[in-house]
Amino acid sequence: MNNDFNIKSAVVDEKEHIELGKFYFLNNKYDEAIYEFKKVLEINSRNAEAYYNIGLIKEASNLVEEAKEMYLKALHIDPNYKIVRDKFNKLVGIEI
Amino acid sequence: MKKKKQFAVIGLGIFGYNVAVELVKKNMQVLAVDNDNEVVNEISQFVTHALVADATNEKAMEDAGVSDCDSVIISIGENIETSILAMLIVKDLGIRNIVVKSLSQWHSKVATKLGASTVVYPELEMAKRFVDSVVTPNILEQIKISKDYNLVEILAPKKIWGKTIRNSDIRNNYGINIIAIRKQVPIIDNSGQIDVKEEINMVPGPDDEINRNDVLVVIGSEKPLAKLKGIVNE
Numbered sequence: 001m002n003n004d005f006n007i008k009s010a011v012v013d014e015k016e017h018i019e020l021g022k023f024y025f026l027n028n029k030y031d032e033a034i035y036e037f038k039k040v041l042e043i044n045s046r047n048a049e050a051y052y053n054i055g056l057i058k059e060a061s062n063l064v065e066e067a068k069e070m071y072l073k074a075l076h077i078d079p080n081y082k083i084v085r086d087k088f089n090k091l092v093g094i095e096i
Numbered sequence: 097m098k099k100k101k102q103f104a105v106i107g108l109g110i111f112g113y114n115v116a117v118e119l120v121k122k123n124m125q126v127l128a129v130d131n132d133n134e135v136v137n138e139i140s141q142f143v144t145h146a147l148v149a150d151a152t153n154e155k156a157m158e159d160a161g162v163s164d165c166d167s168v169i170i171s172i173g174e175n176i177e178t179s180i181l182a183m184l185i186v187k188d189l190g191i192r193n194i195v196v197k198s199l200s201q202w203h204s205k206v207a208t209k210l211g212a213s214t215v216v217y218p219e220l221e222m223a224k225r226f227v228d229s230v231v232t233p234n235i236l237e238q239i240k241i242s243k244d245y246n247l248v249e250i251l252a253p254k255k256i257w258g259k260t261i262r263n264s265d266i267r268n269n270y271g272i273n274i275i276a277i278r279k280q281v282p283i284i285d286n287s288g289q290i291d292v293k294e295e296i297n298m299v300p301g302p303d304d305e306i307n308r309n310d311v312l313v314v315i316g317s318e319k320p321l322a323k324l325k326g327i328v329n330e
Contacts, residue, residue, distance in 0.1 A: 022290050026282045030309075053290060060280040060292045061309050062236075062251055083289065 014043045021053060030057050048078040055087070064091055100125045104165040105143075106151045106182055108135045111197050111218060112171030117142050129160055151182035154189075163189040171197035180206060187211055236311060244317045249278070250324065252310040262302035270324045272316030274300055279310050 021036030034057055040050040055070030071088040074081055101124050105116040108130035116128045116139060126143040130136050133148050140146035149156040151172060162168060168186045172179040176199055186194055187210075198204040198217040207215050228238065237249035256264040261274055277300050280292040297304060306312065314324070 022284065022288075025290055026284060028282065049289075056290060056292060060282070062311070083291070 014040050014047060017043070018047075018049060018053070021050075025053070025057060030061060033057055046077050048074040048081055048084070051077070052081065052084045055084070059087065059091070067091060101167070102127070102165045104129060104160075104162045104168045104186075106130075106157075106162075106168060106170050106186070107172035107179075107197070108132070108139055109171060109173040111173070112169065113139060115169055115171065120144070127161060127165060129157075129162070152178060152185065154185045157182075157185050158189060162186060163191070165191060167191070167193040167195065169195045169197070173197070173199065176200070176203045176206070179203065180210065183207060183210060183212060241315070245315060246318065246321055247275075247313065247315050248321055248324075250312050250314060252306045252308065252312055253324070254308075256306050257308045258305065260303050260305050261300055264306060266314075266324075270316070271320035272314045272324060274306075274312050274314050276300065276313035277304065277306065277310050278313065279307070 017036045017039045021033045021040070024030075024033035024036060034054055037050040037053045037057075040047050044050075051070045051074035055067045055074065058064075058070055059067035068088060068091050071084050071091070074084045075088060078084075103116075103119050103124055104127040105112050105119070106129045108116065108128055112128075112130075113135065116126050119126045120142055126145075128136065128139050128143045128146040129149050129151060131148060131150055136146045136148045145161070147160055149160050151157065151170070157163075168191045170179055170182050170186065172182055179196060179199065180203075183194055183196055193213045194211070195214045195216060196203075196207040196212040198207060198215050201217070201220070204215045204217055236251065237247075239247045241247050256266065267273060275298075277297040279295050279297075281295050282290060283293050284290050314321070316324070
C-alpha cells in the first residue's frame with residue numbers, strides 16, 4: 001500500500017502516468033489503471049491514448065456504451081487512430 | 097473431393113443480397129436471382145451465377161438451374177403473394193430445403209403451412225434481441241436450444257466473483273451448468289500499445305475461478321436461468 005502511494009506521488013508527467021496505468025492494466029488492476037489515465041487527462045485533455053486506454057478497460061469490463069464514448073473522444077482528437085477506429089466500428093456493429 | 101453445397105437466393109433486397117454474399121464467403125456456390133437488372137449486375141462479381149429472372153415463372157426458374165440447388169432462400173420483399181408463389185414453384189422443382197424470409201407473422205404462418213423448411217423474420221428477431229439487450233444488458237446472448245433449454249451468455253454475477261465453480265454452488269443453487277468461461281486478458285503489443293485478447297476456457301473444471309468481468313456460457317432450463325438472471329444486476 002505504502003509502495004503504491006510512493007509510486008503515485010513520484011509520478012508527475014503525462015508519460016509516466018500512462019506507463020503506470022498500463023502497468024496496472026496488465027496486472028488486472030483496472031480501477032487503478034483508470035485512475036492513472038484520468039490523471040493524464042487532467043494534465044493534457046487532448047491525450048487520445050489515455051481515452052483509448054480507458055475505453056479499452058471499459059470494453060474489457062463489458063461496459064460497451066462507456067467504451068464507445070471513450071473511443072469517440074479519442075477519435076475526435078485523432079481521427080486517424082486506427083486501432084480505436086477498428087474497435088469503435090466493431091462495437092457499433094460496422095464490419096470493416 | 098466433397099462437392100460444394102449449392103444455394104439459390106431469390107430476391108436480392110438488403111437481406112437476400114447479404115445472405116448471398118455471406119454464403120460465398122463461407123465457400124458455398126450461390127445462384128443469385130432477381131428481376132432487377134442493376135442489382136444482379138452488382139452482385140455478379142461476388143456470386144457463382146447471377147441472373148435476371150421472374151421468380152413467379154416456373155420455366156424461368158427451371159432454366160435458371162434452381163432445381164440443381166440443395167437449398168433455396170426466398171427473400172422477396174415486395175409482397176406476400178409473390179413470395180408464396182415463388183416458394184410453391186421452388187417446391188414443385190423438388191427442392192426440399194426452402195428458407196423463406198417473412199414479411200409478417202401471417203406470412204410466416206402461411207409459408208410454414210405450405211411447406212417452408214425454415215421461416216426467418218429478421219425484423220422481429222432483431223427487435224426481440226434489441227429489447228433483450230436494453231432490458232437486461234448483462235445477458236449478452238441467448239439461444240434457444242430446445243423447447244425448455246436455453247444457452248445463455250451472462251456476465252458473472254458479483255455474488256460469485258473470486259469463487260471457484262465448486263464454491264459458487266451455481267449448479268445446486270440455480271440448476272444450471274457452466275459450459276465455458278470467456279475472459280478478456282490484457283496484453284501489450286510491440287509498439288507498447290495495450291489491448292485485450294479473448295481467452296475461452298471451454299471445459300471449466302470445479303476448481304476454476306470465476307472473476308469480475310468474466311462471461312459465463314451457461315445452459316439450463318427457463319426457470320433456473322430466470323433466477324440467475326435476477327442476480328446478474330445485483
